[in-house]
Amino acid sequence: MKITTHVLLTAGILLTSIGLAGCQMGNSSQSSQSSAPAAASAKSSSEPAKLAEYNGIIKTARSLNQDGQYKASNKALNQIDITDLSEKAYATIKTEYFDLQKSNDQFLLKKNAASSSSAAAKSNNGSSKQAAAPAPTTNNSFSGYGKYTGHYFFYNTNDDRIQSGLNISSDGSVIQNNSDGTTFSGTAYIQPSSQGGILSYDVSSDSNDTKTITANVAIVVTWSNGEKETYYGYTGYDGSTVLTDGQPYDGDLVNEVWQKF
CATH class of the missing domain: 2.40.128 (Lipocalin)
Structure with a gap:
């Protein structure tokens, strides 16, 4: 009888241990499974916010460009993290970013060329003949x-x-x-x-x-x-x-x- 009692007690303890281990493994598995979607969800939820922010920056930069404030427009564009533009989600932002930057640069270069030409003319003993800016x-x-x-x-x-x-x-x-x-x-x-x-x-x-x-x-x-x-x-x-x-x-x-x- 003592042997039987010990066997039953041992079996009971083993079953209890296995049950607890199973619960722990189940909880661990559920935890790891739930953490992955949570991380993905956090990333996906941050994208719309950043897209909205970047769209606002593009809107500001476009307005400055249209007002002839090309330097300020470029400065606004620099608020965008350029490394994000390699991601597919920001394809439209990337196109507008470089289109605006190109437009700003073209006008700034023309402005610089005109300033150089004007300065050269003034230094030419007051002559009205302006020296063309080097192309x-x-x-x-x-x-x-x-x-x-x-x-x-x-x-x-x-x-x-x-x-x-x-x-x-x-x-x-x-x-x-x-x-x-x-x-x-x-x-x-x-x-x-x-x-x-x-x-x-x-x-x-x-x-x-x-x-x-x-x-x-x-x-x-x-x-x-x-x-x-x-x-x-x-x-x-x-x-x-x-x-x-x-x-x-x-x-x-x-x-x-x-x-x-």
Whole structure:
């Protein structure tokens, strides 16, 4: 009888333990299953809010553009996180963003050219004959390098850096947009390069991690003020097209790295 009692007690304890374990496993499974939809729901619910915010920014930038306040319009556009524009949900925002930016840049460049022409005329001993502003010298060097034309964003932006976006057109014309609404213009010439040991960021890490790369191309930009700057182009670990000037900045950082999207 004692043996029977022990067996029954042991069996009861085992059944109770198994039941409790089953409950715990069930609760854990339900918890993990419910957390995934919750995370997805949180992400999906944040998208409409951001879309509404970006649509408001686009509306403001468009109004400023129509009022002739092109610099202010560009500054408004800089409130949009340019990395979001690579996502399908923001396709319409992306189109309007670049259309407005292009329009602003065209008018700003015309305005700058007119100012330069006027200043040259005034410095010409009061002569009424105005010196024409120098036209950018375009070229067809990018005809075989379409991969390197298009829109880039400034990687790893800091509050003390004004760089925002870079656009290289197929005719070699270059526009750099800055967070303060200003723009820089120039002309680029591309050529093959195999130079190694060039400093850049590991753009796939989304961090300040640096690395050295071997270039595929070298792009020499001549800015409108005559300054020349060389960017080295290559393909990042994540398959994206990247430009770096290879110059150190503030100790352990890189001066300029641009990632195409």
